Amino acid sequence: MFQVRIHGRGGQGVVSAAEMLSIAGFLEDRHTQAFPSFGSERMGAPVMAFCRFDDKEIRLREPVMAPDALIIQDTTLLHQVNLFEGVCDAGYVLINSTRTPSELGLDDFFASRPGIRVLTVPASQLALEHVGRPLPNAALLGGFAALTGIIRFDSVAAAIAEKFSGRIASSNVAAARAAYEIAVTATQGASAAC
Amino acid sequence: MLKQIEGSRAVAEAVALCRPEVICAYPITPQTHIVENLGQLVKTGELTDCEFINVESEFAALSVAIGASATGARAYTATASQGLLFMAEAVYNASGLGLPIVMTIGNRAIGAPINIWNDQQDSMSMRDAGWIQLYAETNQEAVDLHIQAVRLAEELSVPVMVCVDGFILTHAYERVDLPSQEQVDAFVPAYEPRQILDPAEPVTIGAMVGPEAFTEVRYLAHYRQMQALWLIPELAEEFEQHFGRAAGGTPEPYHTEAAETLVVALGSVNGTIKDVVDQLIGEGLAIGCVSITSFRPFPARKLRETIGHARRVVVIEKSLAVGIGGIVSTDVRMALAGAGIPVFTVVAGLGGRAITQASLHSTLMKAHHDALQRLTFLDLRHDVIHREIERLETQRRSGPVAENILRELGSVADHIG
Numbered sequence: 001m002f003q004v005r006i007h008g009r010g011g012q013g014v015v016s017a018a019e020m021l022s023i024a025g026f027l028e029d030r031h032t033q034a035f036p037s038f039g040s041e042r043m044g045a046p047v048m049a050f051c052r053f054d055d056k057e058i059r060l061r062e063p064v065m066a067p068d069a070l071i072i073q074d075t076t077l078l079h080q081v082n083l084f085e086g087v088c089d090a091g092y093v094l095i096n097s098t099r100t101p102s103e104l105g106l107d108d109f110f111a112s113r114p115g116i117r118v119l120t121v122p123a124s125q126l127a128l129e130h131v132g133r134p135l136p137n138a139a140l141l142g143g144f145a146a147l148t149g150i151i152r153f154d155s156v157a158a159a160i161a162e163k164f165s166g167r168i169a170s171s172n173v174a175a176a177r178a179a180y181e182i183a184v185t186a187t188q189g190a191s192a193a194c
Numbered sequence: 195m196l197k198q199i200e201g202s203r204a205v206a207e208a209v210a211l212c213r214p215e216v217i218c219a220y221p222i223t224p225q226t227h228i229v230e231n232l233g234q235l236v237k238t239g240e241l242t243d244c245e246f247i248n249v250e251s252e253f254a255a256l257s258v259a260i261g262a263s264a265t266g267a268r269a270y271t272a273t274a275s276q277g278l279l280f281m282a283e284a285v286y287n288a289s290g291l292g293l294p295i296v297m298t299i300g301n302r303a304i305g306a307p308i309n310i311w312n313d314q315q316d317s318m319s320m321r322d323a324g325w326i327q328l329y330a331e332t333n334q335e336a337v338d339l340h341i342q343a344v345r346l347a348e349e350l351s352v353p354v355m356v357c358v359d360g361f362i363l364t365h366a367y368e369r370v371d372l373p374s375q376e377q378v379d380a381f382v383p384a385y386e387p388r389q390i391l392d393p394a395e396p397v398t399i400g401a402m403v404g405p406e407a408f409t410e411v412r413y414l415a416h417y418r419q420m421q422a423l424w425l426i427p428e429l430a431e432e433f434e435q436h437f438g439r440a441a442g443g444t445p446e447p448y449h450t451e452a453a454e455t456l457v458v459a460l461g462s463v464n465g466t467i468k469d470v471v472d473q474l475i476g477e478g479l480a481i482g483c484v485s486i487t488s489f490r491p492f493p494a495r496k497l498r499e500t501i502g503h504a505r506r507v508v509v510i511e512k513s514l515a516v517g518i519g520g521i522v523s524t525d526v527r528m529a530l531a532g533a534g535i536p537v538f539t540v541v542a543g544l545g546g547r548a549i550t551q552a553s554l555h556s557t558l559m560k561a562h563h564d565a566l567q568r569l570t571f572l573d574l575r576h577d578v579i580h581r582e583i584e585r586l587e588t589q590r591r592s593g594p595v596a597e598n599i600l601r602e603l604g605s606v607a608d609h610i611g
Contacts, residue, residue, distance in 0.1 A: 027198075
């Protein structure tokens with residue numbers, strides 16, 4: 001099983017991101033399960049969503065406590081929520097930011113957890129360029145495909161096209177592709193689970 | 195057709211495949227997506243010959259469904275939590291009148307304190323209202339149970355609630371195999387009402403009944419639910435022949451035969467329980483579990499056959515009978531009356547508290563070693579309650595309990611587990 005936890009704020013498409021990830025996995029004929037964990041139902045409140053991948057039926061209903069991968073949509077949560085709780089030693093962390101992990105003040109954490117592969121991609125900026133709105137979710141999924149290698153970019157693009165339609169779909173796919181390319185350049189995609 | 199969709203969408207598509215003629219819609223979290231999707235299916239013309247009625251309250255939603263059903267229409271609605279409480283009078287009326295309405299419950303806690311998250315206190319509050327209650331473990335089962343619910347309701351003239359855990363299932367994307375219209379048409383025939391309001395042949399439905407006949411009318415309601423106990427497995431068998439997969443309202447055993455400890459639960463938590471049972475079997479424990487799908491009627495005999503050999507039974511339940519403990523476990527104890535098997539109640543998942551493998555593992559391990567208390571609250575924060583009890587004991591004006599605790603803990607729902 002490969003487990004993903006996505007952190008963001010209400011209105012940033014956190015729940016849709018997990019749903020699209022589950023569709024992408026389904027398109028590769030895997031069992032996937034996505035579900036949200038709402039705080040208060042309002043814009044800006046911290047929101048979590050989860051996605052699990054497996055080759056057999058997923059029966060487990062608990063929140064993702066020990067994620068193989070974390071996607072952080074909003075860096076203002078870094079000092080508000082215990083984002084890194086339970087993350088696996090050989091896990092992945094993908095952060096939406098124009099800054100490096102070091103510039104985000106995360107050196108100490110990642111130095112203490114050397115097995116974790118971390119990457120930042122400017123997903124909000126890419127979404128602004130391609131979609132016209134700073135909604136980072138689809139772009140981050142492109143980055144996620146490159147960072148983890150758990151899912152093919154084509155599946156992510158197809159999932160975005162299933163969730164949205166018309167120009168919103170195509171522009172989000174473009175943002176995801178741009179993030180994917182940045183992430184491919186920055187890292188070598190490799191699949192692993194802990 | 196295999197799809198990766200939200201549970202609410204899957205339920206809406208399943209309901210639409212059953213060709214409802216009247217849908218009464220009033221939104222309440224976490225059920226809202228179901229009626230929203232049905233509204234969309236009516237608007238796009240995918241669901242035809244159906245009146246989609248936006249009503250002003252849950253009381254109206256079920257009252258309109260009652261009126262529609264009495265005129266011979268196949269009627270459907272959905273609700274949750276306080277919505278179900280607000281329609282309580284109509285809930286009893288629908289069953290008392292013998293109207294085969296199907297209603298989805300997106301299970302959610304009941305306030306106060308207000309809470310939008312999942313537990314099963316809402317449907318449990320209506321367990322004696324005369325409706326059949328089916329609890330889904332997965333979204334596939336939610337789909338299959340809705341299709342069977344329409345048959346069950348109409349054959350017996352009894353309303354059916356299909357209970358689907360809020361958020362955990364209603365908002366979960368997972369793979370669901372949705373049958374074709376032809377398959378469902380072959381399984382669910384046109385509704386043939388036992389009673390009908392028709393101006394051409396006027397009758398009264400809902401007469402006042404005095405002491406001379408009230409007991410008899412109530413007895414017949416009980417009789418129909420007892421009929422459901424044999425109809426439910428029959429429908430399940432027929433469903434499997436039609437759709438090629440097993441689903442239905444009978445208790446579903448998992449590694450029960452050789453088990454000394456048996457776990458009983460309703461709904462989606464059974465998935466997590468099965469994973470923990472696998473772990474514990476791997477550690478050498480003789481343990482198994484049973485998912486109760488039909489809670490009303492309660493399958494007492496079948497359950498006794500399935501768990502009557504155990505040395506102990508642990509009921510994990512997402513509701514609380516304040517002042518006594520378990521609701522489901524009371525019925526399980528009755529089913530096991532005289533068998534001398536201790537039944538432990540574990541109240542879990544209240545107001546959306548995550549039921550984790552780790553907590554279930556340690557609780558079931560304790561049970562297996564006879565170290566569990568008869569009534570346990572899973573992951574209860576003893577430090578929090580002790581501080582509040584101390585406040586209650588030392589100050590007369592100790593203030594509102596919920597607010598006192600929140601002040602200590604910080605913001606709402608910011609924990610991962």
